[in-house]
Amino acid sequence: MALVPCQVLRAAILLSYCSILCNYKAIDMPAHQTYGGSWKFLTFIDLVIQAVFFGICVLTDLSSLLTKGNDSQEQERQLKKLISLRDWVMAVLAFPVGVILPSSVVTWWLLREPERAVVQLPPELCSPRGVFPDFQFPLLVISFIVLFQIHSL
Template identity: 40%
Template sequence: MAALGIVLHLGFLAWSVFAVWQNFEVTGSRLNHGAHSYGGRWKYLTFLNQVLQTAFFGVCLLCDLLQLCLSTRNRLCSVLTRLKDCIFAVLAFPVGVFVFTSFWSLYFYDRELVYPKDLDSIIPHWLNHAMHTAILPLVLIELLACSHHYPSKKNGFAVLLVFSIAYLSWVQWVHFAADIWVYPILAKLDAVGMLVFFASSFFVILAFYCLGEWLTRLRWGSGRPSKKRRKKKSN
């Protein structure tokens, strides 16, 4: 099982690194791309998600290698496994699914709100799909192939809330500092519309967190041992 995980995560990590590298190569060569404005690529949730997924699969691969070489009860293995599970549950799955769903929903409604047609001359179609499409099958395969223990909803929601507030604060700061909106849709909203948009986005990402937890339990059963079982193990 560890060997299968190594092959799987090595492939996912290689693809993620390639996608991030191509993002730098393609957008870096065109000065009219937003990557050259204030905040660079780091103001786009798509790019942040790419980096997040790359880091996540890197942790997964490291966990697989350590479990192959050391006992799964090794302290370092246990810490990395908990870290891997937390990243997947709270960030990698819900943020990845959110990027896929929100991008393509807005794209098919009116692509100018999120991905203006001018970008087609800068970003090739395959790279667009690498950034916005490929992430969905990757996180779904990860969910089906590897078991992940979810934290309590209280802790999971708290981390998601901190992440969401941090990113939205960053988006507002970019607008304040450089008078630019990260996404064209934001320029079309008034204060109330923006509040509704941000609030609804947060509840959608919370829904994807719950979806990931439900799918994980459906595939693997309850990921949290009962109190009775924990007491027996401790005895």
């Protein structure tokens, strides 16, 4: 079985982040109508940062494929600038926020397990007519942890 090239994997991750962002904005939650809207949630901020980072990665991969074989020094200089921007975004934004989010999720689960009343979901998010059924919220949290583990490889 052949491995998936990193360019295809990065493009797939970028598309999945964009689809999650579109679905997240489609959910009508009361918290989105208050001050700050979606931007007050760390998960949304991390989602945007990761989508921007993977967008820069895909752009870098495409530019390196397009400039392969050319001896233009200007294109090589622009590619080096794009690679340094990608590395800077990873070191300053994507990695630190991507590490803080799963650690806060793990802390939330550790606090929630002994006594569920300590950390409880708002009633408007719980079933029967809420956004998340009882089984879906833990799956959503686990999927974010899995996405983080995949992208940190």
